[in-house]
């Protein structure tokens with residue numbers, strides 16, 4: 001498709017929206033990003049970024065800068081919840097040496113914002129909540145909550161798990177999964193033993209994950225629990241009670257960290273389609289938010305963003321580009337969804353079943369664990385040439 005027509009519109013300046021904007025600009029498209037928030041704060045906590053996502057960020061010239069604010073992990077250590085004893089080490093590096101990083105979400109957002117700000121083809125419109133979209137013969141029209149409107153060639157809707165674009169198109173709202181993620185961070189200081197890599201403690205109906213962020217200066221902690229557990233008003237006391245008897249290193253971090261914030265875990269209906277009409281495409285969490293048991297939400301959002309831009313650049317029309325996108329992305333996203341369900345089942349096994357799991361994992365050679373994840377981590381972005389970053 002020729003890039004020198006009307007701009008492409010993007011709803012949402014999150015991970016998917018910013019990545020899509022940068023990729024589109026590198027393919028020569030003018031882009032208008034419409035973001036609901038009036039200012040972009042560095043929100044969120046830690047993030048693991050696997051090689052499949054980092055290959056995209058590398059293509060966009062962002063990997064080196066990100067690596068400076070991250071920690072590279074060779075493997076994820078699965079541990080018994082009570083003793084912290086390692087059950088297995090799952091290798092996570094790409095076969096081609098692409099790293100697996102842990103970092104603060106704000107570091108990723110800052111890198112994306114800086115790259116988007118350097119692209120003259122990208123215009124960021126803050127304080128523009130998209131309310132609805134209508135299709136015309138030669139363009140689409142976005143209506144904003146404030147009553148104004150804008151036209152574009154097509155819309156890439158990256159407006160997150162509670163996507164208004166999806167809702168306006170008649171899709172069901174996301175549903176609670178019955179689990180809750182408690183997230184916090186703490187600085188590494190005297191008396192705090194920092195994790196050296198990514199640790200996951202597996203327990204009955206809950207698990208916990210800790211990893212270094214901010215180049216090792218802080219620890220990110222995520223505790224996944226059932227949402228039905230009656231919460232006390234003090235989140236630290238609540239978690240110390242819910243995770244009582246777990247590894248003392250983990251409990252020490254809970255006590256020392258800022259009070260954790262609860263995030264209800266939502267997922268969207270697997271039947272949701274990515275294309276709406278001929279000129280609107282849902283990407284990232286708006287299309288397929290899923291529980292964070294495989295640390296792939298942001299990674300899939302980044303993959304989606306690049307593939308969407310590459311399809312618009314290489315197909316003759318928006319319709320053809322979005323149809324190819326859907327055909328290519330659906331099987332991959334469904335495979336990740338199955339993996340997430342598998343992790344949820346295996347991580348939360350109770351009593352004797354968990355001992356069988358541990359015994360099976362313990363005898364698996366590392367190479368075999370790595371082979372089982374190649375389809376996920378060795379994904380590479382389509383080989384369609386982009387231009388260099390704007391000088």
Ligand SMILES: Cc1cc2nc3c(=O)[nH]c(=O)nc-3n(C[C@H](O)[C@H](O)[C@H](O)COP(=O)(O)OP(=O)(O)OC[C@H]3O[C@@H](n4cnc5c(N)ncnc54)[C@H](O)[C@@H]3O)c2cc1C
Nearest residue numbers: 012014015016036048129130159160181284285297298299
């Ligand atoms: C506990 C937890 C841990 C996680 N850990 C990981 C991990 O380790 N690795 C990983 O890959 N993923 C992880 N994820 C998932 C990851 O955070 C998400 O998948 C990712 O942020 C989705 O990006 P997105 O751009 O689609 O949506 P978002 O980042 O939510 O961005 C959506 C943007 O759209 C804007 N917006 C909303 N409505 C409108 C509107 N109407 N008009 C205009 N703009 C709008 C929002 O303000 C926001 O800026 C985790 C998630 C959770 C809950």
